[in-house]
Amino acid sequence: DAMVIQNPRYQVTQFGKPVTLSCSQTLNHNVMYWYQQKSSQAPKLLFHYYDKDFNNEADTPDNFQSRRPNTSFCFLDIRSPGLGDAAMYLCATSGGQGHQPQHFGDGTRLSIL
Amino acid sequence: SQKIEQNSEALNIQEGKTATLTCNYTNYSPAYLQWYRQDPGRGPVFLLLIRENEKEKRKERLKVTFDTTLKQSLFHITASQPADSATYLCALDRGYGGATNKLIFGTGTLLAVQP
Numbered sequence: 001d002a003m004v005i006q007n008p009r010y011q012v013t014q015f016g017k018p019v020t021l022s023c024s025q026t027l028n029h030n031v032m033y034w035y036q037q038k039s040s041q042a043p044k045l046l047f048h049y050y051d052k053d054f055n056n057e058a059d060t061p062d063n064f065q066s067r068r069p070n071t072s073f074c075f076l077d078i079r080s081p082g083l084g085d086a087a088m089y090l091c092a093t094s095g096g097q098g099h100q101p102q103h104f105g106d107g108t109r110l111s112i113l
Numbered sequence: 114s115q116k117i118e119q120n121s122e123a124l125n126i127q128e129g130k131t132a133t134l135t136c137n138y139t140n141y142s143p144a145y146l147q148w149y150r151q152d153p154g155r156g157p158v159f160l161l162l163i164r165e166n167e168k169e170k171r172k173e174r175l176k177v178t179f180d181t182t183l184k185q186s187l188f189h190i191t192a193s194q195p196a197d198s199a200t201y202l203c204a205l206d207r208g209y210g211g212a213t214n215k216l217i218f219g220t221g222t223l224l225a226v227q228p
Contacts, residue, residue, distance in 0.1 A: 004156075030202065042117070042202070042218040090156050094210075099145050099206055099214050104156030 003027070006091050006105035013081055014113050021076040021108045023091030032074040033102065034066060035090040043090055049074060055108075086112045116143045117219040119203060125225045126193055134188040134222045136203035143216070145206035146179055146186050150199045151221065157202055161188075193226045200224070 004025045013019040023032065035043040037038050042103070049068045065077040066093045078085055088109050092102040114214035118137045127130050136146070144165050161168045163179045163186070170177045176189040190197050200223050204216040 006156075040209075040220065042220045045215060046217070085205060092156070098164070101147065101159035101162060102157075102214075104149075104158070104215065106154070106156045109154070 004093055004103050004105035005090055006108050009056050009106065010109045010111070012111045012113060014079050015083065016066050019081055019110065021078075021089050021091075021110070023074045023076075023105055024072050025074075025091075025103075026072070027091045027093050027095075027103060028071060029103070030071075031094045032063075033092040033094070034038035034074070034076050035046060035092065037088045037090055037107070039087075046108075055088060067091070081110070081112050083112050086110055115130055115139070115217060117141075117203065117217060119201075119219040120222040121220070123223040125227060128226055128228050130193055132190040132193045132197070132224055134140050134201050134203075134224065136186040136188070136219055137180075138184050138205060140147060141184070141217075142181070143205035145215065145222070146177075146188075147204045147206060149202045149204060149218075150179055151202055152174060152199050154212060160201075190224075193224075194225045195228050198224055198226050 007022050032045045033048040037043040045057050046060045063079050067075045088107045090104055090107045092104045094100045094102045118138045122198045147162045148160045153158045161177045161179050166180050174191045198220040202218050202221040204218045206214045
Protein backbone atom coordinates (compact mmCIF):
# COMPACT_ATOMS: atom_id res chain seq x y z
CA ASP A 1 0.00 0.00 0.00
CA ALA A 2 1.19 3.50 -0.78
CA MET A 3 2.00 5.30 2.40
CA VAL A 4 3.96 7.80 4.45
CA ILE A 5 6.56 6.31 6.80
CA GLN A 6 8.25 8.16 9.63
CA ASN A 7 11.32 6.93 11.44
CA PRO A 8 11.92 6.51 14.23
CA ARG A 9 8.55 6.38 15.99
CA TYR A 10 10.18 7.49 19.24
CA GLN A 11 13.31 9.59 19.56
CA VAL A 12 15.07 10.71 22.70
CA THR A 13 17.77 13.33 22.56
CA GLN A 14 19.64 15.52 24.97
CA PHE A 15 19.07 19.21 25.45
CA GLY A 16 21.06 21.02 22.76
CA LYS A 17 22.07 17.88 20.84
CA PRO A 18 21.11 18.00 17.14
CA VAL A 19 18.52 15.50 16.00
CA THR A 20 17.15 14.47 12.60
CA LEU A 21 13.75 12.98 11.93
CA SER A 22 12.99 11.28 8.64
CA CYS A 23 9.97 10.81 6.42
CA SER A 24 9.55 8.75 3.27
CA GLN A 25 6.60 8.37 0.94
CA THR A 26 5.58 5.96 -1.79
CA LEU A 27 2.70 8.14 -3.04
CA ASN A 28 4.92 10.11 -5.44
CA HIS A 29 3.35 13.33 -4.18
CA ASN A 30 4.85 16.69 -5.03
CA VAL A 31 4.20 18.31 -1.67
CA MET A 32 5.58 17.27 1.71
CA TYR A 33 4.74 19.00 4.99
CA TRP A 34 6.14 18.95 8.51
CA TYR A 35 3.87 19.65 11.47
CA GLN A 36 4.55 19.93 15.19
CA GLN A 37 1.81 18.69 17.53
CA LYS A 38 2.02 19.11 21.29
CA SER A 39 -0.22 17.25 23.67
CA SER A 40 -3.93 18.13 23.22
CA GLN A 41 -3.03 20.84 20.71
CA ALA A 42 -3.65 21.31 17.01
CA PRO A 43 -1.00 20.22 14.51
CA LYS A 44 1.01 23.33 13.64
CA LEU A 45 2.59 23.66 10.20
CA LEU A 46 6.35 24.28 10.35
CA PHE A 47 7.19 24.28 6.62
CA HIS A 48 6.51 22.48 3.39
CA TYR A 49 8.15 21.61 0.09
CA TYR A 50 6.59 21.75 -3.33
CA ASP A 51 9.05 19.58 -5.22
CA LYS A 52 12.36 21.22 -4.25
CA ASP A 53 10.85 24.62 -3.42
CA PHE A 54 11.02 25.21 0.33
CA ASN A 55 8.33 27.27 2.08
CA ASN A 56 8.88 28.27 5.69
CA GLU A 57 6.08 29.45 7.99
CA ALA A 58 6.73 32.92 9.38
CA ASP A 59 6.67 31.78 13.02
CA THR A 60 8.82 28.64 12.64
CA PRO A 61 11.95 29.04 14.80
CA ASP A 62 15.32 29.14 13.04
CA ASN A 63 16.25 26.10 15.10
CA PHE A 64 14.15 24.00 12.72
CA GLN A 65 15.50 23.17 9.27
CA SER A 66 14.46 20.76 6.55
CA ARG A 67 15.96 18.93 3.61
CA ARG A 68 14.35 17.14 0.69
CA PRO A 69 17.00 15.28 -1.32
CA ASN A 70 14.46 13.66 -3.66
CA THR A 71 10.71 13.18 -4.14
CA SER A 72 10.48 10.29 -1.70
CA PHE A 73 12.38 11.59 1.31
CA CYS A 74 12.19 14.60 3.58
CA PHE A 75 14.12 15.32 6.79
CA LEU A 76 13.47 17.57 9.76
CA ASP A 77 16.60 18.81 11.52
CA ILE A 78 16.44 20.41 14.95
CA ARG A 79 19.80 22.06 15.48
CA SER A 80 19.71 22.67 19.23
CA PRO A 81 16.62 21.11 20.79
CA GLY A 82 15.16 22.81 23.83
CA LEU A 83 12.72 21.37 26.33
CA GLY A 84 9.91 23.21 24.54
CA ASP A 85 10.58 21.22 21.37
CA ALA A 86 9.34 17.98 22.92
CA ALA A 87 6.34 17.06 20.77
CA MET A 88 4.97 14.73 18.12
CA TYR A 89 6.34 15.60 14.67
CA LEU A 90 4.08 14.69 11.79
CA CYS A 91 5.00 14.42 8.14
CA ALA A 92 2.29 14.68 5.48
CA THR A 93 2.04 14.67 1.71
CA SER A 94 -0.47 15.90 -0.83
CA GLY A 95 -0.90 15.49 -4.54
CA GLY A 96 0.14 19.04 -5.32
CA GLN A 97 -2.97 19.98 -7.27
CA GLY A 98 -4.51 22.16 -4.64
CA HIS A 99 -7.26 21.41 -2.12
CA GLN A 100 -6.33 17.77 -1.82
CA PRO A 101 -6.45 15.66 1.32
CA GLN A 102 -3.19 15.36 3.17
CA HIS A 103 -1.76 11.91 3.92
CA PHE A 104 -0.02 11.70 7.27
CA GLY A 105 2.57 9.40 8.71
CA ASP A 106 2.19 8.15 12.27
CA GLY A 107 4.65 10.69 13.57
CA THR A 108 7.83 10.69 15.62
CA ARG A 109 7.45 11.36 19.33
CA LEU A 110 10.47 13.46 20.38
CA SER A 111 11.55 13.62 24.01
CA ILE A 112 14.27 15.95 25.31
CA LEU A 113 16.33 14.99 28.36
CA SER B 114 -6.21 36.75 14.56
CA GLN B 115 -7.63 33.60 12.96
CA LYS B 116 -9.30 31.27 15.40
CA ILE B 117 -10.77 27.78 15.08
CA GLU B 118 -12.82 26.34 17.92
CA GLN B 119 -13.93 22.78 18.40
CA ASN B 120 -15.78 21.35 21.40
CA SER B 121 -13.07 21.45 24.04
CA GLU B 122 -14.79 18.88 26.23
CA ALA B 123 -14.98 15.23 25.31
CA LEU B 124 -18.22 14.09 23.73
CA ASN B 125 -19.65 10.91 25.27
CA ILE B 126 -22.49 9.18 23.49
CA GLN B 127 -24.21 5.81 23.48
CA GLU B 128 -23.60 3.29 20.72
CA GLY B 129 -26.15 3.63 17.93
CA LYS B 130 -26.77 7.34 18.50
CA THR B 131 -25.70 10.16 16.21
CA ALA B 132 -22.60 12.10 17.23
CA THR B 133 -22.47 15.76 16.21
CA LEU B 134 -19.18 17.65 16.42
CA THR B 135 -18.84 21.39 15.90
CA CYS B 136 -16.15 23.51 14.27
CA ASN B 137 -16.45 27.30 14.50
CA TYR B 138 -14.03 29.79 13.02
CA THR B 139 -13.51 33.55 13.16
CA ASN B 140 -11.53 36.13 11.21
CA TYR B 141 -11.28 33.73 8.34
CA SER B 142 -12.92 32.85 5.03
CA PRO B 143 -11.83 29.37 4.03
CA ALA B 144 -12.64 28.08 0.58
CA TYR B 145 -12.49 24.48 1.78
CA LEU B 146 -12.83 22.62 5.01
CA GLN B 147 -11.53 19.14 5.82
CA TRP B 148 -12.21 16.70 8.66
CA TYR B 149 -9.67 14.20 9.95
CA ARG B 150 -9.69 11.43 12.52
CA GLN B 151 -6.73 10.96 14.87
CA ASP B 152 -6.22 7.96 17.12
CA PRO B 153 -3.83 8.12 20.12
CA GLY B 154 -0.20 8.03 19.00
CA ARG B 155 -1.14 8.02 15.31
CA GLY B 156 -1.22 10.57 12.52
CA PRO B 157 -4.48 12.17 11.34
CA VAL B 158 -6.46 10.29 8.70
CA PHE B 159 -8.49 12.21 6.12
CA LEU B 160 -12.27 11.70 6.22
CA LEU B 161 -14.13 14.35 4.21
CA LEU B 162 -13.59 17.60 2.30
CA ILE B 163 -16.29 20.19 1.66
CA ARG B 164 -16.15 23.30 -0.52
CA GLU B 165 -17.56 26.69 0.41
CA ASN B 166 -20.29 26.41 -2.23
CA GLU B 167 -21.42 23.01 -0.91
CA LYS B 168 -23.91 22.87 1.93
CA GLU B 169 -23.51 19.20 2.74
CA LYS B 170 -21.28 16.21 1.96
CA ARG B 171 -21.87 12.56 2.84
CA LYS B 172 -19.75 9.42 2.96
CA GLU B 173 -21.27 6.25 4.37
CA ARG B 174 -22.22 7.06 8.01
CA LEU B 175 -20.49 10.45 7.91
CA LYS B 176 -22.03 13.79 7.03
CA VAL B 177 -20.46 17.25 7.00
CA THR B 178 -22.19 20.62 6.66
CA PHE B 179 -20.55 23.97 5.95
CA ASP B 180 -22.31 27.24 6.73
CA THR B 181 -20.17 30.19 5.64
CA THR B 182 -22.68 32.67 7.08
CA LEU B 183 -22.50 31.16 10.55
CA LYS B 184 -18.79 30.35 10.03
CA GLN B 185 -19.46 26.84 11.21
CA SER B 186 -19.10 23.23 10.13
CA LEU B 187 -20.92 20.32 11.71
CA PHE B 188 -19.65 16.75 11.50
CA HIS B 189 -22.14 13.93 12.08
CA ILE B 190 -21.56 10.22 12.63
CA THR B 191 -24.78 8.25 12.45
CA ALA B 192 -25.27 4.85 14.08
CA SER B 193 -22.08 5.41 16.07
CA GLN B 194 -19.94 2.47 17.15
CA PRO B 195 -17.26 2.12 19.85
CA ALA B 196 -14.72 1.88 16.99
CA ASP B 197 -15.60 5.50 16.11
CA SER B 198 -14.00 6.64 19.39
CA ALA B 199 -11.14 8.98 18.47
CA THR B 200 -10.24 12.67 18.22
CA TYR B 201 -11.77 14.46 15.25
CA LEU B 202 -9.96 17.47 13.81
CA CYS B 203 -11.35 20.10 11.49
CA ALA B 204 -8.94 21.91 9.20
CA LEU B 205 -9.45 25.04 7.16
CA ASP B 206 -7.89 25.36 3.74
CA ARG B 207 -7.02 28.88 2.76
CA GLY B 208 -7.71 27.95 -0.84
CA TYR B 209 -4.85 29.86 -2.40
CA GLY B 210 -5.17 27.67 -5.42
CA GLY B 211 -2.07 26.55 -7.18
CA ALA B 212 -0.05 23.63 -6.06
CA THR B 213 -0.37 23.47 -2.32
CA ASN B 214 -3.08 23.62 0.30
CA LYS B 215 -1.97 24.94 3.65
CA LEU B 216 -4.26 23.78 6.42
CA ILE B 217 -5.01 25.37 9.76
CA PHE B 218 -6.15 22.72 12.24
CA GLY B 219 -8.44 22.97 15.23
CA THR B 220 -7.47 21.29 18.50
CA GLY B 221 -9.97 18.49 17.91
CA THR B 222 -12.85 16.95 19.81
CA LEU B 223 -12.45 13.65 21.62
CA LEU B 224 -15.40 11.38 20.91
CA ALA B 225 -16.09 8.40 23.17
CA VAL B 226 -18.81 5.97 22.09
CA GLN B 227 -20.02 3.79 24.94
CA PRO B 228 -21.20 0.23 24.15
